[in-house]
Amino acid sequence: MKKLLFTLSIITLAFTYTSCSDDDDDKKISYESLPAESRLFIETHFPGVTVRLVEEDNDSYDVYLSNGYEVDFDKQGVWKNVDGNHQQLPASILALSPLDIVSEYVQTTYPSQYIVEIDKDNQKNGYEVTLNNNLELIFEWNGTFRTIDY
Template sequence: MKKILSVIMLGVAMFTFAQDKVINYNQLPQNSQQFVNKYFGAKQVGSVLLDDDFFSKEYKVYLANGTKVEFDGDGSWKEVDGNRNTIPTGFVPAKITNYVKRSFPNTKIIKVEKDNNSIEAKLNNGLEVKFDRNGNFVKIDD
């Protein structure tokens, strides 16, 4: 019984300490800072949060215009969410941006998210277009 209680208390303690912490922009990994500077400009940064839960790190950058940019612990981008506004796409594989321009000529990308296996682009018409890691079209969700 004591072991079970100890495990539960450890879990609660880890959950309690796994909260976002406000950090300075210059505490972001260098490649994250370069990404923000290149595509948004450092002057647009409103706040930066670090989510460190003992198992993984994640950085969240909130821009003045409402855009959120998420980075993994290594500083690689994971998600850019324009909060219904168009986002820059220079970091998105050209295969994806070309597909969107060709297939949906009057739409813009407002969110892009990547994981180990896929990249998903959300368009301002409500569609979500999924691609494999190499930028090949997989499917459309609406």
């Protein structure tokens, strides 16, 4: 009985170890290693904010800022996602075309809400915008409202 219990313990431990193994391909890199376009985006829209961490994986860069924001970039340095973690996104980002159209739609249609995340969503062929009430809106690439994402 002790042998069986020991064998089962070893098997359980082996499965636990393999299921918890670190398969994360993210690699920490320096801020200076980001493409110039990414650095310019951060410095323009988050002036004076400290970059806490930069991670690189196979197809993107994830930048974590000291104010709680996260910005994801593709390998060319173009932003893919800006997540304010429930904080309102900077007006300078929302002033970019066609995000200015998106922002105007949100202000008109949902005047008591604000944008906390924008994702360039290639699968939905447009922008996915999350409001502070967790409502997700889908917009065409040109900024035209398409639908609510339920």
